[in-house]
Amino acid sequence: YSLSSGSDIRPNVLVLVADDLGFELNAYENNVIKTPNINDLADRGIVYSNAFTTVSSCSPSRSTILTGLPQHQNGMYGLHNGYHHFNSFDEVKSLPFLLHENGIRTGIIGKKHVAPEAVYPFDFAETEENNSILQVGRNITRMKELAKQFFSMQLKNESFLLYIGFHDPHRCGHTHPQYGEFCEKFGNGDYRMGKIPDWKPDYYSPDDVIVPPFVQDTPASRKDISAQYTTISRLDQGVGLIINELKQAGFLESTLILFTSDNGIPFPNGRTNLYNSGTAGPFILALPVQKHKQAVVDNSYVSLLDITPTVLDWFSITYPQYTLFHRDVKLTGKSLLKDISNSDVAFGSHSLHEVTMYYPMRSVHKNGLLLIQNLNYLMPFPIDQDFYLSLSFQDLLNRTQTGADLHWSKTLKQYYQRSQLELFNLTSDPLELDNLAYKPEYHNILTDMQTLLQQWQNTTWDPWRCAPSGVLQDSGAYKLNPTCLPLLNGL
Amino acid sequence: YSLSSGSDIRPNVLVLVADDLGFELNAYENNVIKTPNINDLADRGIVYSNAFTTVSSCSPSRSTILTGLPQHQNGMYGLHNGYHHFNSFDEVKSLPFLLHENGIRTGIIGKKHVAPEAVYPFDFAETEENNSILQVGRNITRMKELAKQFFSMQLKNESFLLYIGFHDPHRCGHTHPQYGEFCEKFGNGDYRMGKIPDWKPDYYSPDDVIVPPFVQDTPASRKDISAQYTTISRLDQGVGLIINELKQAGFLESTLILFTSDNGIPFPNGRTNLYNSGTAGPFILALPVQKHKQAVVDNSYVSLLDITPTVLDWFSITYPQYTLFHRDVKLTGKSLLKDISNSDVAFGSHSLHEVTMYYPMRSVHKNGLLLIQNLNYLMPFPIDQDFYLSLSFQDLLNRTQTGADLHWSKTLKQYYQRSQLELFNLTSDPLELDNLAYKPEYHNILTDMQTLLQQWQNTTWDPWRCAPSGVLQDSGAYKLNPTCLPLLNGL
Ligand SMILES: [Ca+2]
Numbered sequence A, B: 001y002s003l004s005s006g007s008d009i010r011p012n013v014l015v016l017v018a019d020d021l022g023f024e025l026n027a028y029e030n031n032v033i034k035t036p037n038i039n040d041l042a043d044r045g046i047v048y049s050n051a052f053t054t055v056s057s058c059s060p061s062r063s064t065i066l067t068g069l070p071q072h073q074n075g076m077y078g079l080h081n082g083y084h085h086f087n088s089f090d091e092v093k094s095l096p097f098l099l100h101e102n103g104i105r106t107g108i109i110g111k112k113h114v115a116p117e118a119v120y121p122f123d124f125a126e127t128e129e130n131n132s133i134l135q136v137g138r139n140i141t142r143m144k145e146l147a148k149q150f151f152s153m154q155l156k157n158e159s160f161l162l163y164i165g166f167h168d169p170h171r172c173g174h175t176h177p178q179y180g181e182f183c184e185k186f187g188n189g190d191y192r193m194g195k196i197p198d199w200k201p202d203y204y205s206p207d208d209v210i211v212p213p214f215v216q217d218t219p220a221s222r223k224d225i226s227a228q229y230t231t232i233s234r235l236d237q238g239v240g241l242i243i244n245e246l247k248q249a250g251f252l253e254s255t256l257i258l259f260t261s262d263n264g265i266p267f268p269n270g271r272t273n274l275y276n277s278g279t280a281g282p283f284i285l286a287l288p289v290q291k292h293k294q295a296v297v298d299n300s301y302v303s304l305l306d307i308t309p310t311v312l313d314w315f316s317i318t319y320p321q322y323t324l325f326h327r328d329v330k331l332t333g334k335s336l337l338k339d340i341s342n343s344d345v346a347f348g349s350h351s352l353h354e355v356t357m358y359y360p361m362r363s364v365h366k367n368g369l370l371l372i373q374n375l376n377y378l379m380p381f382p383i384d385q386d387f388y389l390s391l392s393f394q395d396l397l398n399r400t401q402t403g404a405d406l407h408w409s410k411t412l413k414q415y416y417q418r419s420q421l422e423l424f425n426l427t428s429d430p431l432e433l434d435n436l437a438y439k440p441e442y443h444n445i446l447t448d449m450q451t452l453l454q455q456w457q458n459t460t461w462d463p464w465r466c467a468p469s470g471v472l473q474d475s476g477a478y479k480l481n482p483t484c485l486p487l488l489n490g491l
């Protein structure tokens, strides 16, 4: 899994990150949607069938991709934008930081959504910080031109990593109707409204879309999903354009390509949840030297924590020894360039999304089982501003208020109210409705998974690892021996 | 209330902030403790008998002092230090920033605990960021020398503001026993351990201290309080030394002096609470041109939100027009140099303390009544790492576990479990035990106070102003007309 060592070709990396994409891809057995370009990529590589985001929230997830550390360890506890205002710790050594230190050129085009700049420095940056996000994240013609510009400046005796943050298929239209349902009016050519000559939209009838089993099946949700499909056509064509630029610039044979999504679909049980429905997602790895005629499906468990170790391995860079708050920092992900055939574990860690949405959860997927620990579980699960206004959530509110049939696997009340522990068998209960955590026959399994999760929280110095029944003491007399002490608070 | 306009003397400001101090001062009718220097200051000025911190938490409170904006508006939602990692928004125009822009020299000695640097720039800064906090916050000899240095560099035709952040009487010893019970071993002269030649400790018998009514009266709490008294002797002597330096440098006759505390005492019902017991505190204003023989007591309501408007007024600086996240920023505090005799309102706003301690509260004191809205009220009230290890809290835990009499006005369970709304009549119920919020005869009063609080939350663009039963929509189609929309989450 590397370029031949005698070669004088420099290895490169292209990371393609979709925004809020789920399994709406042919490569993941959706045969309604048309995604020929992502198909071509899959046919060159490995399609992971058990890939999970570590946190189903935009900034925290992107911070995980770019640091290899979960949100609770890198400091990006919630969204970066606006008054949410989360930031990674100043001392974090991110992937772009480490690559730069090792003489590898880095670029980002599109959605960044992480900060501060000193932690996430890119040599070439065209992001929402210096552009309209619609121009650099949805205007695939502009994105193509920027990629071309990045490649044209590349010295042949240097390596690069280029990170493309597509803003599609993140919903548009419902909050900013002036741009149209798919931000297509953004492409109308008006002053500062952009133009997307390369986009040939595919439209889908709401009747034809595949409704994920964890979303209610109603006219509203189908309309919502069909709009997603249309923006996915822009994402797919963008992937094709970027890879074509890579090819034209002569780098296709030397570039490791990763394609994934930051978080689950922005539908009920999806984004902001650590349910399987909110965390399982697409993940494709295409190696330049291994060309297939069709996708190789790998059912090993992978997560977004694996991206940083994989990229460092590809560039033969060792993760440095350093500390955060006097604690050693270790990557807990793995390189996908190694044999990972025994991998059946993936961890999750969520603290907030918007700053008002405190709902810390920790989770572990292990071999078809999923354990979730809800730390603020006595309060209702929070709903984000963007999702709230969606057709699908408004539909659930309206149906609940009028007493109409929800056509959903849950009630809104069940969605809001969660147990402290949730344990699901995803094979026999893919809808995650039968909570096994309190069943005596699962006691040992529960304990084993809790131990596994606690060990990971300890290794990654999770500030929440004593919550909600204890307080973490880790300074002064407890500095060498951090301890959870009991609060006697009834939890 | 200003230096005579014909004068060529430049006006100056000295702000003295104690850390976790309550009413343990002679000036507030505690006749056990000896605080002669703060007495002298009080005798030169006004002692406010209804002064309140806006938030009973260190960094959020200091951010309020230094910006005139509540934590939810300036971004300092919780503690700045370590993995808590809260920061004010980059665009906030703080008091030191505005003074610098207006040609007034600024200095800080001692505890800063706010960031980022660009928001809180001081021309002269000796803080925990470039020193041991014990040296610049507790070593009153070192602090005196630094103040002398600051004054010696002062140009006579310029004004200054000097901010002194005493670290006393913040508890020591219980978490870092190597420094001794009062950090007195810090003063033993060992290498880097400091020396405090000027400190003459007063010691108090636990039998003699005054136990605030909201704290349990036990040997443990009395011992804890007596240790506080001893560190207050260091604070008091430090105040004397600093004011003497001011006098020696010739600035006493031109300097407005403010003395206050960042938050309530670190005891049950104190720090981290918005109860009256956690927010009412000392506040002394000494005007150079108004010398009294003894303290003038003023019962107008004042809060730490008033400091920035007062200082700006003293320097005749107008608060600038600007926006945060496209919203106009207005100060909601008042200048104490104006007639404030009708003031009977003070607002409070707390979101977190440590990052794991999410317990947003909003409050309003009005004319002897106090309303508190608890937004995360279904979860137990959180306990901070420092307070947890204190003698007083350990005593409550031990007594609860062994079933011993708590000698306290509450049980631990009552302390943890709070109603969504709490309304107290502080005159008839100073212990804040009789919640009037759900009594029909208080319905109109409750509604009036809720309206007042909501108006303040709207004016200060509180991101939490729709919580916990609604979601705030304030972008896109709602940008011009921010709205709370219902979640139907049962709250
Ligand atoms: Ca996203």
Ligand SMILES: [Ca+2]
Pocket: B019, B020, B057, B058, B170, B262, B263
């Ligand atoms: Ca304090």
Ligand SMILES: [Mg+2]
Pocket: A090, B115
């Ligand atoms: Mg920092």
Ligand SMILES: [Mg+2]
Pocket: A115, B090
């Ligand atoms: Mg920022």
